Amino acid sequence: RETTGETDEFGFPVRYNWAAEYRGAAHVVYGHTPVPDPEWLNRTVNIDTGCVFGGRLTALRYPEKEFVSVPAKEVYCEYAKPMYRDATDTEQTAQQQHDDLLDLQDVTGKRIVSTRLQTNITIREENATAALEVMSRFAANPKWLIYLPPTMSPPETTTEPGLLEHPAEAFAYFRTQGIP
Numbered sequence: 599r600e601t602t603g604e605t606d607e608f609g610f611p612v613r614y615n616w617a618a619e620y621r622g623a624a625h626v627v628y629g630h631t632p633v634p635d636p637e638w639l640n641r642t643v644n645i646d647t648g649c650v651f652g653g654r655l656t657a658l659r660y661p662e663k664e665f666v667s668v669p670a671k672e673v674y675c676e677y678a679k680p681m682y683r684d685a686t687d688t689e690q691t692a693q694q695q696h697d698d699l700l701d702l703q704d705v706t707g708k709r710i711v712s713t714r715l716q717t718n719i720t721i722r723e724e725n726a727t728a729a730l731e732v733m734s735r736f737a738a739n740p741k742w743l744i745y746l747p748p749t750m751s752p753p754e755t756t757t758e759p760g761l762l763e764h765p766a767e768a769f770a771y772f773r774t775q776g777i778p
Contacts, residue, residue: 651677
């Protein structure tokens with residue numbers, strides 16, 4: 599289903615925002631609906647920057663993920679609705695707008711994730727559930743993290759004045775266990 603069945607104030611069909619729910623591993627590059635600037639959202643990007651309407655012809659250089667564009671030679675057809683944002687507009691990108699919405703399906707159940715630091719990290723369902731509870735109560739937005747590091751028991755109480763814990767005690771414990 600591509601449209602909602604409704605029309606906007608300009609008479610165009612309102613398109614379903616499938617990219618907001620896309621969770622595939624593949625990158626999807628698409629067009630047909632002009633946008634002011636290409637923006638990544640969940641590994642999808644619309645590169646139709648309205649060349650026929652006097653905008654730009656845009657391409658994606660891959661694997662670099664760089665956009666290359668040239669201005670349209672002329673306006674071949676007038677567009678019925680405004681496409682370009684005000685230059686002073688400081689709206690968030692589509693990805694930024696969706697980054698503060700946590701989809702529970704993204705973080706529950708057994709997951710195998712890859713990061714730039716390590717590939718194929720298996721997260722068991724029970725660990726994901728416990729981590730989500732801890733992170734939702736006491737920590738930063740999980741989407742800001744590369745991965746949630748494994749937890750460890752707190753170190754012995756420090757002798758440093760004014761502190762409850764200090765990394766020195768944790769490192770000392772690891773040294774006693776033969777970990778340099």
